[in-house]
Amino acid sequence: MSEDPKATPPPEFTREEMLDQLGRATDLCCSEDQVLWSIFGAFWGANTVLLVALFATGTLPANHFVGIVVSLVGLFLSITWHIIQERAIGHLERFEKLVDRLERKVGIPPDCAISRKINVDDYTACLARAKTSARTLMRACSVLAVTLWGFSSVYFIWLQAMKP
Numbered sequence: 001m002s003e004d005p006k007a008t009p010p011p012e013f014t015r016e017e018m019l020d021q022l023g024r025a026t027d028l029c030c031s032e033d034q035v036l037w038s039i040f041g042a043f044w045g046a047n048t049v050l051l052v053a054l055f056a057t058g059t060l061p062a063n064h065f066v067g068i069v070v071s072l073v074g075l076f077l078s079i080t081w082h083i084i085q086e087r088a089i090g091h092l093e094r095f096e097k098l099v100d101r102l103e104r105k106v107g108i109p110p111d112c113a114i115s116r117k118i119n120v121d122d123y124t125a126c127l128a129r130a131k132t133s134a135r136t137l138m139r140a141c142s143v144l145a146v147t148l149w150g151f152s153s154v155y156f157i158w159l160q161a162m163k164p
Contacts, residue, residue, distance in 0.1 A: 026114060028095045091140075100115035
């Protein structure tokens with residue numbers, strides 16, 4: 001029978017072990033942030049290709065089936081991007097909480113901390129002027145893309161259905 005993880009107390013880590021873990025956690029934050037921005041860039045590149053395919057002649061395609069296919073591909077791409085993006089942001093937030101927790105346990109001075117919750121002065125001085133966070137903007141873009149490609153899909157399906 002396996003042991004209940006709550007029954008055994010967690011091991012105590014040395015300061016050096018926690019600093020090592022802090023280094024790994026900050027590396028994970030950087031890596032996940034890179035993944036997030038790569039996804040964002042790839043998504044907009046793919047959307048550009050789809051929009052060019054949709055308006056290749058400068059007007060809506062005469063064959064509504066082309067519009068249906070391009071719009072459904074855009075919708076699928078946008079939904080997929082939204083799901084992957086939410087996971088990436090979730091991991092990034094999780095790693096940031098870990099960094100915050102480790103910095104508090106190790107006793108990093110606030111003016112040297114990476115965590116925005118600990119180093120409030122630098123965070124406020126550098127980011128207070130930004131009214132919207134990049135994560136909020138990314139989330140809004142994915143929801144907007146899903147909505148627009150969804151409307152586009154419905155529009156082209158409606159045009160095809162109304163065709164005599």
